[in-house]
Amino acid sequence: MTAPENITIDPxxxxxxxxxxxxxxxxxxxxxxxSIVVDRLRSAGFDVLTEVGKTGVVGVLRNGDGPIVASRADMDALPVREDTGLDYASTATATDEDGKTVPVAHACGHDLHTTCLLGAAAMLADEASTWSGTLVVVFQPAEELxxxxxxxxxxxxxxxxxxxEVVxxxxxxxxxxxKIAGHAGASYAASDSLRIRLVGRGAHGSMPEASVDPIVLAASTVLRLQTVISREIPSTATAVLxxxxxxxxxxxxxIPGExxxxxxxRSYDETVRRRILDSVERIxxxxxxxxGAPGEPTITEIERFPVVxxxxxxxxxxxxxxxxxxGPDNILDPGAGAxxxxxxxxxxxxxxxxxxxxLGGADPALFTTGDMTDPALLKVPSNHSPHYAPVIDPTLSIGVRAQVVAARTWLGRAA
Incomplete structure (x- = not known):
């Protein structure tokens, strides 16, 4: 259906x-x-499930017969010290798995995702007389993990x-x-993060003959790993190690002991991914x-993301x-992202x-062409940077509108 021309958002x-x-x-x-998500969804009339996947929240709004549409927003932040200078910048800290105090910031924009979906959910609930079907809003934890x-x-x-019927x-x-951008097919890469422990034999620096130096072992391993992409993966494949x-x-x-x-x-094809992982283990x-290491190395998976x-x-x-x-000029194809x-x-x-x-979130004044060739894309702070912060206006209003427009495109028309 045609997107609504004017949508005002809750200030x-x-x-x-x-x-x-x-x-x-x-x-x-x-x-x-x-807790904030739960309160807002209940106020909007959604049936709410809490603690789904530990801290996830799901809201369901049934509005007669019609398609079922799920819309997702992630909620978690990163262990990054914010350096934006904003008057609402984060100074929060948390304790990591090793018991260390780490800074925490929304350096990836998940706070914006959460806000946009809450705004869209409330708007669609208010306009329930104009559509039919079921809206499922998924507020997901731990995307960064x-x-x-x-x-x-x-x-x-x-x-x-x-x-x-669609996510x-x-x-x-x-x-x-x-600007809004989307790429069909494999759009975002699979990611495998690994921790490798190399076992050596420690000794005094004056007696290297008594050691198996794990630093030298690590150096040779790093150099050999660099050949996996350049010498073991087809030149037509895309991968990064x-x-x-x-x-x-x-x-x-x-000389340390380990x-x-x-x-x-990063990879886009499961066969290529498997070959890289096998090569890493072999090397x-x-x-x-x-x-001559006195013990076997260990390879532990830290996290894994599938191809999107x-x-x-x-x-x-x-x-x-x-x-x-x-307008069509504001819709871009970014290609497959890493x-x-x-x-x-x-x-x-x-x-x-x-x-x-x-969803575009940078100040438009910083750009010239405004498309995927714009040199400003390499200069503006990107996600995960301590300097990353989307401009609120118009990012927030467009983000809310985008969720509403997309949902209404898939939901049914009112009788």
Missing amino acids: SLIDLYKDLHRNPELGFREVRTS GAGAQAMVDDGLWDRVPVP IGQHVSPLPAG TVGSIHAGDAANV AELQLNI VRGEAAAS TNDSTALSTTLGAFAEWL GSEDVGVLATSCGAPLSYWL
Whole structure:
């Protein structure tokens, strides 16, 4: 259906957004955020399920016969120290798994996602006389851990609420506010993060012959890992392998007993992904054996995200509605992105097509062409940066509108 031309949003949503931004919570700890979501959904007339997948919240609004549409927003923040200078910037901290105090910030924009979906849910509830069907709003925990969507599914999400015919959602991005982007097919990469522990034999720095130096072992392992993409993966495939952390030892004259690497793999094809993982294991164990390591290395999965695949028909339908509303020049195709998401788990677990798009959130004045070739895209702060903060106006109003337009596109017309 044609998108509504004028949609006003509740001014209190700005205060809500600033409050969520000022009070971020890490994955599976979104207790305060969930409580706010529950109160707002109940006030809007939704049936509400709480503690789905630990801290997830689901609202269901049944409005007669018609399609069932699920819309998802994630709620968690990141262990990042915010450096935006905003008067509503986060100064929050939390204790991590190792007992260390870490800063916490909404450096990825999930506070905006939550606010937008709450605003859209209230608006659709107010306008229930104009549509028919069932709206399911999913407020997901722990997206940054790659575990929240699966936790909700494992907790019986689709056994407890109506199974949707389509799953929709959005993610704010460094595109200029007013632009929306979506890519059909494999849209966001699979991501595998691994922790590798290399076992050596410690000794005094003056007696290297008594040691098996894990730092040298780590160095040779890192160098060999760099050949996986360049020499073992077809040139037509797209994949990235990054060693993002290496740690060993605490003193200049002591050869330590072990070293730790953390690495991340991005891929779009399961065969390529499996080959990379097998190569990593072969190289790690081979380098350890070549060094005469006294113990086997261990490889532990930290987190895993599957490939996000947009259904071409579903995405085309949603973007078509956006084009009617915003104009076709404001709808972009960003191509496949190397970022990762777990929203696809919600769709594949119930067999529904996915329609997932990027919402522009950067100041339009910073851009010249405003498309995917604009050099400003490499200069404006991006998600996960300590400087990242979407501009509230017009990002928030467009984000609310986008959720409403998309939902109404899939829901039925009122009799």
